[in-house]
Amino acid sequence: MSMSKPVMKEILQRAKNILDEYLNDQNLRKTAERYSVLEELYYLPQDEHIDVETLFLRMRNKEYTISRATVYNSIDLLVECGLVVKHNFKDKNALYEPALTYEHHDHLVCNNCLKIKEFLDPSIEEIKKRVGKSVGSEIKHHSLVFYGDCTIENCENLKRKEVVSS
Amino acid sequence: MSMSKPVMKEILQRAKNILDEYLNDQNLRKTAERYSVLEELYYLPQDEHIDVETLFLRMRNKEYTISRATVYNSIDLLVECGLVVKHNFKDKNALYEPALTYEHHDHLVCNNCLKIKEFLDPSIEEIKKRVGKSVGSEIKHHSLVFYGDCTIENCENLKRKEVVSS
DNA sequence: GTTACTGCAAATAGTTTGCACCTAG
DNA sequence: CTAGGTGCAAACTATTTGCAGTAAC
Numbered sequence: 001m002s003m004s005k006p007v008m009k010e011i012l013q014r015a016k017n018i019l020d021e022y023l024n025d026q027n028l029r030k031t032a033e034r035y036s037v038l039e040e041l042y043y044l045p046q047d048e049h050i051d052v053e054t055l056f057l058r059m060r061n062k063e064y065t066i067s068r069a070t071v072y073n074s075i076d077l078l079v080e081c082g083l084v085v086k087h088n089f090k091d092k093n094a095l096y097e098p099a100l101t102y103e104h105h106d107h108l109v110c111n112n113c114l115k116i117k118e119f120l121d122p123s124i125e126e127i128k129k130r131v132g133k134s135v136g137s138e139i140k141h142h143s144l145v146f147y148g149d150c151t152i153e154n155c156e157n158l159k160r161k162e163v164v165s166s
Numbered sequence: 167m168s169m170s171k172p173v174m175k176e177i178l179q180r181a182k183n184i185l186d187e188y189l190n191d192q193n194l195r196k197t198a199e200r201y202s203v204l205e206e207l208y209y210l211p212q213d214e215h216i217d218v219e220t221l222f223l224r225m226r227n228k229e230y231t232i233s234r235a236t237v238y239n240s241i242d243l244l245v246e247c248g249l250v251v252k253h254n255f256k257d258k259n260a261l262y263e264p265a266l267t268y269e270h271h272d273h274l275v276c277n278n279c280l281k282i283k284e285f286l287d288p289s290i291e292e293i294k295k296r297v298g299k300s301v302g303s304e305i306k307h308h309s310l311v312f313y314g315d316c317t318i319e320n321c322e323n324l325k326r327k328e329v330v331s332s
Numbered sequence: 333g334t335t336a337c338t339g340c341a342a343a344t345a346g347t348t349t350g351c352a353c354c355t356a357g
Numbered sequence: 358c359t360a361g362g363t364g365c366a367a368a369c370t371a372t373t374t375g376c377a378g379t380a381a382c
Contacts, residue, residue, distance in 0.1 A: 068340090124290075138316075141314075144310050144311075145309045146307075195357075199362085235363075235366095259345085260347095
């Protein structure tokens, strides 16, 4: 709520402008709810991803009055206009994060504590180009997720059972 | 049902052996259902992925008597022992494919017709190694999905609306 | 004023669970 | 014989939908 680093404010402003433009172009209405959802998502600290229900409850606990349905609708719209990214990590429900906040990055999900880390390795772009050319597709987006066991000694919250498959 | 190329039979046999071993190790029972689900999945042609409901219906339409719950249970078990891979493609429900059938590959989902193509680009392995080393994680699996617009002229089934985000 | 958007509650879809019965070991 | 597994139906969870009321333009 008060965690507004200058950098963030600037990025949020950019995001709002893009949303303005998109709503204008598509003849959609500039409702308070759409901007609140955008703002709330852009206030997420780096490495944090949020699901609809949590976002809804978080907003309800603040000054906002918003319904679950509207959170779903707004967030979909934000994904459509490219301001928010949706992730479908294995065995989790959909998680969202702001798209403009940081450079493009991919994700590493810890098999043990289920925490999500972000990483960036530019050579994925080369693979995209190579594959796109070879199969005749103009690749627009990608999703790259690694699943690994962290090498941290006593990874605090081992939510998975010990049953390892081999 | 009768599409049993020699290669496939051989791979299926390998899969069955692995399942045998796994069930032995874990003191689980060798039920007919578990083997039927395995078989049915291994009969899928390349590039085809199947969801639980379709698999269930398909089995019901054959000689099998199996319940939905058992399909869910068995398929989970097959994923755990590494014989089947589960995918969570964007906006689709969980899809499964045999793990032993072909070399490891990744997927390209067409934004227009939603078809799934498979591709293989070995340099993803280098990224895995590099990232794993840098963040201190032993990366076990990965999921790489590209989303692109095919450059085929009149891609037959345009299921998506034309609304493009920019 | 008109029409899109919102909130609510009911509906849906995919998956999980509880429990009586069955069967592999 | 006796757990573990199966089938069925009911429960649950995430998301979508229908509709009456509200507000953006």
